[in-house]
Amino acid sequence: MLEYTCECEDIVYERCREGGFAYIRRTTRLDGVVQQIHETYRWRAKKTQDVWIALLNGEAR
Template sequence: MVEYTCGCEDTFYELCREAGLTYIRRITRLDGAVQAIHETYRWRCEETHEVWIALLNGEAQ
């Protein structure tokens, strides 16, 4: 994992790196128990970083 949002929220995100590619993982919890984990496609670092910044700024769709 490279970066992450606050894990104190019910939904939080992790910016991950694997084999030279990066992706974003979304984790949702209910009452502290993980309910779902979703991951984006693996991208080059520059592409993922653009999406990560948009996510942090509330602009990702």
């Protein structure tokens, strides 16, 4: 894991790296219990960084 949003929220995002590629993982929790985990496609690091910045700026869907 390279970066992540606050663990105190119900939805946590992580920017991860694996095998030369990177991706973003979204974990949704309810009362501290993991309900769902979703991961994006594996992209080159630059693409993942661009999406990560858009996500943090509220520009990603």
